[in-house]
Amino acid sequence: MTEDEIIDAIRERYPAGERPPTAPPEAVAEVEAAVGYPMPPLLKRIYLEVADGGFGRRGEALSLADPEAGFRYSDADLLLVEYRGWRRIPGYPPSVVPLLTWGCAIWSLVDFSTPEGRMWGWDPNARCPYHGEALFPEEFTLAERLQGWLEGEAVFPAAPDASSYCTED
Numbered sequence: 001m002t003e004d005e006i007i008d009a010i011r012e013r014y015p016a017g018e019r020p021p022t023a024p025p026e027a028v029a030e031v032e033a034a035v036g037y038p039m040p041p042l043l044k045r046i047y048l049e050v051a052d053g054g055f056g057r058r059g060e061a062l063s064l065a066d067p068e069a070g071f072r073y074s075d076a077d078l079l080l081v082e083y084r085g086w087r088r089i090p091g092y093p094p095s096v097v098p099l100l101t102w103g104c105a106i107w108s109l110v111d112f113s114t115p116e117g118r119m120w121g122w123d124p125n126a127r128c129p130y131h132g133e134a135l136f137p138e139e140f141t142l143a144e145r146l147q148g149w150l151e152g153e154a155v156f157p158a159a160p161d162a163s164s165y166c167t168e169d
Helices: 003-013 025-035 041-050 079-086 142-150
Strands: 096-103 106-111 118-122 135-141
Touching: 003 041, 003 142, 025 041, 025 079, 041 142, 079 096, 118 142, 135 142
Parallel strands: none
Antiparallel strands: 096 106, 106 118, 118 135
């Protein structure tokens, strides 16, 4: 799907009145300033042209500006509040931003340092036994992840075999 097709599909899936209003440009700028990277273009378009959260898997993408959205669309706080919490984790990459939670402390995150928005997963049950990392890169871009969600293919974030990225050294 093209970016325009993804945006149209999100609008169809979550019609006006069933999704939050768009995010204010100031909220996007605030997130970008905090992260130190621009928001991937597709994600920026969705927030500015479609909805301030409430899209993605079961409509649970985090809001940028609506403090009540966490109670309507996700069980998490505003995206920037969540991001600042994640940044307290030692060694956490500053460009990786939480997008939505799957429940059970499992998350999908997007890398702002990549224009295509490479996806990351967080699963505390798949931690490296030596270092405790629960964050891992996924094989999806944001567009691929969104297309999967729109087509009903909610592929759970799956950590690679720990031996491929975690060694005892």
